[in-house]
Amino acid sequence: xxxxxxxxxxxxxxxxxxxxxxxxxxxxxxxxxxxxxxxxxxxxxxxxxxxxxxxxxxxxxxxxxxxxxxxxxxxxxxxxxxxxxxxxxxxxxxxxxxxxxxxxxxxxxxxxxxxxxxxxxxxxxxxxxxxxxxxxxxxxxxxxxxxxxxxxxxxxxxxxxxxxxxxxxxxxxxxxxxxxxxxxxxxxxxxxxxxxxxxxxxxxxxxxxxxxx
Numbered sequence: 001x002x003x004x005x006x007x008x009x010x011x012x013x014x015x016x017x018x019x020x021x022x023x024x025x026x027x028x029x030x031x032x033x034x035x036x037x038x039x040x041x042x043x044x045x046x047x048x049x050x051x052x053x054x055x056x057x058x059x060x061x062x063x064x065x066x067x068x069x070x071x072x073x074x075x076x077x078x079x080x081x082x083x084x085x086x087x088x089x090x091x092x093x094x095x096x097x098x099x100x101x102x103x104x105x106x107x108x109x110x111x112x113x114x115x116x117x118x119x120x121x122x123x124x125x126x127x128x129x130x131x132x133x134x135x136x137x138x139x140x141x142x143x144x145x146x147x148x149x150x151x152x153x154x155x156x157x158x159x160x161x162x163x164x165x166x167x168x169x170x171x172x173x174x175x176x177x178x179x180x181x182x183x184x185x186x187x188x189x190x191x192x193x194x195x196x197x198x199x200x201x202x203x204x205x206x207x208x209x210x211x212x213x
Contacts (some may be wrong), residue, residue, distance in 0.1 A: 142185035157208025
């Protein structure tokens with residue numbers, strides 16, 4: 001994945017090389033790469049990378065990184081603009097799948113808190129990162145079934161987040177976070193043609209007026 005540091009404007013590129021357990025990175029400053037060859041960012045130790053997703057904190061150079069490895073474990077890492085920190089394993093071998101887009105990270109644009117959302121054990125769960133600590137695990141009960149694809153987007157003008165989930169029954173459910181709680185749930189599709197690929201997305205208008213699923 002690629003994410004830009006919000007203050008410096010540098011781009012952080014994180015990814016895998018072959019079936020090795022280390023994960024590598026490089027930095028693009030708009031003109032050149034920081035390293036001739038990618039450097040080791042962190043090591044997943046027991047399994048290789050299957051999915052990586054990143055999000056940039058508004059207002060500073062922090063980037064939050066989630067990985068799913070070939071053992072279906074979810075790990076979270078933090079980049080502070082100069083170094084990586086391991087925030088630990090959130091799910092140990094229990095992800096719904098290691099193949100699909102079942103993890104999302106999205107920052108509230110006013111508070112700067114980040115929400116890590118994932119699917120495991122038949123439920124959609126989340127934890128909130130406040131810039132220094134990870135909050136407790138919670139379940140989004142408005143999404144009732146095992147989910148294979150998640151897509152989320154933050155309102156640029158508030159702390160509202162819209163999340164869309166495609167489940168094993170080919171249903172698409174959309175839920176809304178208002179900065180404090182999940183306040184709305186709508187099933188918008190009951191017969192999606194495919195639930196093994198990212199065939200949905202969410203985006204906000206730049207004004208923050210409307211979100212489109």
